[in-house]
Amino acid sequence: MALTNQKYNSPLRFLIWGYIIWSLVPVLIAVIYSFNDGRSRTVWQGFSLRWWITDPYASIFRNDETRNAISNSLVLAFATILVVTPLGIALAIGSQRIRGRSANFVQGLT
Amino acid sequence: MARTMDTLHRGLTQTKLKNSPRLWAGFAIPGTVWLIVLFAIPFYAVACIAFGTIDPIFRDAVPQWNPLSWDFVQARQIFSSLATGPLQGVAIRTVVYVVCAMSLSFVIGFPIAYFLARHAGKRKLLLLVLIIVPFWVNYLMRMLAWVNLLSVDGLFTRFMRIFGVNYNWLDGSPITVILGLVYGYIPFLILPLYATLERLDWRLVDAARDLGANSRQAFRLVTLPMSKAGLVAAGILIALPMFGDYYTNDLLSRSPSTEMIGNQIDFFLYASSQPQNGALLVLALSLFLLLFMSFYLRSTRQQTRQVTR
Numbered sequence: 001m002a003l004t005n006q007k008y009n010s011p012l013r014f015l016i017w018g019y020i021i022w023s024l025v026p027v028l029i030a031v032i033y034s035f036n037d038g039r040s041r042t043v044w045q046g047f048s049l050r051w052w053i054t055d056p057y058a059s060i061f062r063n064d065e066t067r068n069a070i071s072n073s074l075v076l077a078f079a080t081i082l083v084v085t086p087l088g089i090a091l092a093i094g095s096q097r098i099r100g101r102s103a104n105f106v107q108g109l110t
Numbered sequence: 111m112a113r114t115m116d117t118l119h120r121g122l123t124q125t126k127l128k129n130s131p132r133l134w135a136g137f138a139i140p141g142t143v144w145l146i147v148l149f150a151i152p153f154y155a156v157a158c159i160a161f162g163t164i165d166p167i168f169r170d171a172v173p174q175w176n177p178l179s180w181d182f183v184q185a186r187q188i189f190s191s192l193a194t195g196p197l198q199g200v201a202i203r204t205v206v207y208v209v210c211a212m213s214l215s216f217v218i219g220f221p222i223a224y225f226l227a228r229h230a231g232k233r234k235l236l237l238l239v240l241i242i243v244p245f246w247v248n249y250l251m252r253m254l255a256w257v258n259l260l261s262v263d264g265l266f267t268r269f270m271r272i273f274g275v276n277y278n279w280l281d282g283s284p285i286t287v288i289l290g291l292v293y294g295y296i297p298f299l300i301l302p303l304y305a306t307l308e309r310l311d312w313r314l315v316d317a318a319r320d321l322g323a324n325s326r327q328a329f330r331l332v333t334l335p336m337s338k339a340g341l342v343a344a345g346i347l348i349a350l351p352m353f354g355d356y357y358t359n360d361l362l363s364r365s366p367s368t369e370m371i372g373n374q375i376d377f378f379l380y381a382s383s384q385p386q387n388g389a390l391l392v393l394a395l396s397l398f399l400l401l402f403m404s405f406y407l408r409s410t411r412q413q414t415r416q417v418t419r
Contacts, residue, residue, distance in 0.1 A: 012225040019222055020240045023297070026255040027247050029265065033258075041258050042265055087141045094138025 153396075160389035161185060169383035188390040197374065197391075204370040207284070208352045211291035212345060218292070219299040220341075226300075227307035238304075244297045253290060253361045260286065260362070282365025290358045295348040302347060306340025339409055346406045350399055371395055 030041075034052070038045030048054065053061050060066040158173035161180035165172050174180055191197040222241075230237050244252065259266035260279035267279060279286045314336065318328040356372030371391060378388030 012221055012229065015218070016222050016225050016237060019218060020237070023244050023293070024240065026259055027244075027252060030251075030255040030258060042261070042263050042268075087144055090137045091141025091145075094134050094136070094141070097134035097137075 156389050156392050159386055160393050162386060164384065164386055169385075171385040171389070184386055185390055185393075188387055189394065192391075192394060200369055200371055200374050203368070204353060204372075207288055207291065207368075207370060208349060210288045211295070211352060212349055214288070214292045215296045215299050215348060216341075216345070219296050219303060219344075223300050223303035223307050226304045227310075228312070241297065241300055249294055250357065250361075253294065253358060256290065256293065257361055280362060280364075282363045282367045284368050286362045287359055287368050287370075290362045291352055291355065294355075294358055295352055298351075299344045299348050302344045303337075303340055306337055306343070310336050339412075342409045343406060346402050349402060353399060354395060 033041050033044075035047050035049065036045055037048035037050060049059075051059055053059050056062055060070070155173065157177075157180075158175050159171045161177075161182060161184075162174035163172045163181065164170070188197070192201050226234065226237060226241070256266075257280065258264055261267065262278070262280075267277075270277065277283070310333070315328050315332050318332045319325070323331065354372050354375075356370065356376045359368055359370055359373050360376075375388045375391045375395070378391065379385050382388075
């Protein structure tokens with residue numbers, strides 16, 4: 001058993017870390033470049049918070065449009081959570097304990 | 111505290127509550143109604159538009175709410191166009207892209223899920239969290255991050271130039287679209303697959319090895335058949351959204367040479383004078399996906415039968 005473990009381990013470990021890097025690095029780069037002191041998304045021009053707060057017109061927390069968008073996102077997300085959570089939990093509990101002919105129907109639906 | 115919880119638990123499981131299925135059915139009603147209503151009504155509306163007429167001046171769709179006077183002429187035309195006419199190319203391309211993307215997802219995703227379930231050891235939690243992280247980032251955000259990297263002066267394009275690869279990734283390349291689909295949907299394959307593999311009885315594999323199977327035989331004859339239901343479920347879980355996908359294509363290619371069926375629907379609904387063609391394509395796609403769904407339901411039913419036997 002120990003032997004097979006050893007044999008399988010190394011290439012798969014390589015693959016899984018490669019996958020994680022592949023899946024996360026593009027997003028990380030996008031996040032890093034949000035601190036770029038310039039308009040470029042590909043050339044690093046120094047660190048700044050201008051796109052976050054410093055710029056009085058274009059930074060996301062001071063531009064009216066982006067501020068509105070952020071607050072809309074938060075409101076909609078929380079409203080969705082409030083509606084979906086009770087519905088989903090009740091359906092999950094119900095469909096797990098339900099018996100009989102209606103059980104197949106509910107489980108097939110979900 | 112522990113004792114009260116214990117009594118509460120016993121009370122909940124042993125009293126009449128457990129034997130009153132009606133109560134638990136009541137729990138399921140709101141969600142069930144919600145799902146039915148929000149599935150049936152939009153679907154009916156799509157059918158009414160698909161089999162309705164078009165305003166001759168404004169070229170808007172005029173839904174025909176009465177099923178008795180539905181008009182199937184346009185439907186016949188679209189279906190024959192999909193089978194043998196101008197839309198055939200798009201239909202074939204959609205299937206080819208999805209099959210390629212799914213195979214690639216399995217080739218990458220299965221070993222990862224397998225490793226997580228069996229050999230991750232003490233790093234398991236960390237690896238699981240890192241694999242779940244993409245769920246917290248919106249699909250469009252992840253695609254836009256790649257658009258940035260793949261643009262002509264993007265970091266990835268410049269990185270590949272070091273190796274002599276000078277490729278215009280965002281210029282209608284099928285490779286980019288397929289890789290984009292894989293990138294977008296593979297987390298939805300790995301996690302359910304991991305959940306299945308995690309619950310397998312690995313003693314059976316050990317038993318196979320003890321009885322003289324080599325590791326390859328044990329994998330082929332024991333591991334694969336045991337995880338078949340999970341593989342089918344995970345495959346269908348990503349196949350369904352892939353077939354209808356259009357924004358991956360929109361962001362990564364925008365070229366008619368890589369158009370999929372979702373792009374055609376988008377085009378007919380928003381940019382053409384025949385919106386009902388879009389609705390008809392939605393119906394055609396749904397019919398096609400219904401085949402997959404029935405396959406999935408049948409295989410899960412078989413699985414539960416095997417478990418309960």
